[in-house]
Amino acid sequence: MLAIIRLITGKRTAWAVLLGTVIAVGLLFALLPANESEDFPAAGLPETSQAAQVTELLSKFPSADQTAAIVVWSRDGDDLTMADRTAITAAAENLGAASIAPRAATPQFSDDGRAALSVMPLEALGATTDIEKTATDIRSTASAGLPGGLTAYVTGPVGFQADITNAFAGADFRLLLVTVVVVAVLLIVTYRSPVLWIVPLAVVGLADGLAGKVAGALAEPLGFVLDASISGILSVLVFGAGTNYALLLVARYREELLHTENRNVAMRTAVTSAGPAIAASGGTVALSLATLVFAELAGNRALGIACAIGVLIAIGFALLVLPAALVVCGRGLFWPFIPRAAAESAPVRTGFWTRLGRGVSRHPAIVTIVSVLAIGSLAFGLNGAAVGLSQADQLLGKPESVVAQGIVDASFSAGLTSQTVVLAPDAASADAVAVALQTTGVSSAVAGENAGGLTRIDVTLDSEPGSDDTFATIAELRTDLADTSGAVSQSIVGGIDATALDTKSSAERDQALILPLILGVVFLILALLLRSLVAPVLLIATVLGTFFASLGASNLIFQNLLGFKAFDTNVVLFAFLFLVALGVDYNIFLTTRAREEARRYGTREGMVRALSSTGAVITSAGILIAAVFAVLGVLPVVALTQIGVIVCIGVLLDTLVVRTVLVPALVFLVDDRFWWPSKPVTTREFPIVSETVPTTAERV
Structure with a gap:
């Protein structure tokens, strides 16, 4: 490992690492087969699902x-005129x-x-080859010759x-563009340098x-199968996690530059010190994602595998490529705040994070109680929360299909x-038709074509597609069919709503x-890394508190504002x-540094110094990754917007409250027991003073 670190931080070998990376990446881009991702997410149900x-x-x-x-034709809620009906009949013809079953297009008023409605059966392959053109052509045909004020929807x-x-459409480019802009702006603000941000952004x-x-x-x-939503989350996660690791490494590198003139030595020390924390943090995220391989x-x-691959690549670039790039560029990269090796007699001062740490250490019980009450109060926002959106509620705004569904719900059977x-x-x-018609919530059931000894029965429900009432009707229909004696019990229920129900289950x-x-993976990694059984329990408890608080706060926003x-x-x-995975990142950044400092100053002073050293970088990293996940809101998909908002709130809460106040307070309360059954060997070579040398961020 030391040989690898020397390779990537050496004066000449760093150039070789960068050149080798460019060649390797170029070859991979040229040789790896292209993947045609799906336009939208598929259900991906297990074979045991009836749907x-x-x-x-x-x-x-x-x-x-x-x-x-x-x-669907409508006059915005007004009654249709005779001229409207005549025009609709002509448009339906x-x-x-253009349909494969002309009679099916006969309008229903x-x-x-x-409102009026017309069903237009189409050949699937031809219709879905260019689905947007198909919808546009149908809309144009349905709108031709309509009186003013009458509108056709598809x-x-x-x-x-x-x-x-x-x-x-264009989601990858739009999401990437906004993500790059957000990361670039935040890196410029964080580093206060017109050039430094370019290197980590280029590497990530x-x-x-x-x-x-x-x-x-x-x-x-x-x-x-990769679809657009998975690709979007993958990109956001790699940018967020990769930039997080870059912030930690650059902060430690800059700190070491204040102690040595040799930038190669400084980077070697930075990688040796911060590398294990970055590897452990990234490994936790990757392993947590890998647990999704057990999903139904x-x-x-697909999300778990793709994102785990992305995080591993982000770790590799953060620990191998970024150090080489920073070493090659030299100290001037930090202009105008170029770090210089400080003299031993340099004056000391107390920074914000040191003052915060000492303030928390004086009243840890009060800080813990107030923090827990604040987090718990946010969690109460989960009262009345529900899971599962109807098909019409899954897109932001008012797309045409959603508007038309609303018209159908109001004037026809919602299903x-x-x-x-x-x-x-x-x-x-x-007999199956008879059973279906007797089921509560079923408005019609008609037997149709057959194949392979099975008959297709088309069932129409009274309730809105994807609603709880619809799911209850499908569940009851399945139960009624299964409980009927004879061959009817072999009947199975599928379709769009049944697929949504099985997906939810x-x-x-x-x-x-x-x-x-995930909790097991996190506990195991924290226990091995910190050599403690108490620390993982307390840290995981804070992460769970953050999770429920962010869900509660998000639920209030979703229901009352959005x-x-x-x-x-x-x-x-x-x-x-x-x-949980990202929260553990910050736990690892803070507690590994606390353990390192505890060997010299003891647990309490070690935590103060760890907070002084990592507080600024953890806060910067948290704000950055919160902003990056918020970028998911640029896509008009409710699920991605919800993930972005929840993670944004959770990460901000984690970095601004939990990691900077609550975790230190818990450590001060339990003191050396935090590391049980191990205990950092405290040498206490230096006296504990009330002032410390300022951190890199505090100097800037």
């Missing part, structure tokens, strides 16, 4: 290659001419006389798919590009645009399994993963 089984069986039916667009499978595709940017390329190349061999949902597994499918044995199809199962695994009715299905799991 997945129905989807598989329907591929053998004659209509397997069909999809549908639903066109034109839609029928609502009982309240305020919804249904084609409409929602077009809106989701449009939401992710290169790591991000390579991470996306490697994850895409491994997708097919490892059996996972393929999307969760009309989202068919539920029952597959029953041919001999029991009539699998997500709950994943959450129940993955959350304890109008989100609930958390999206996977948001809680992903928020827990990122908050």
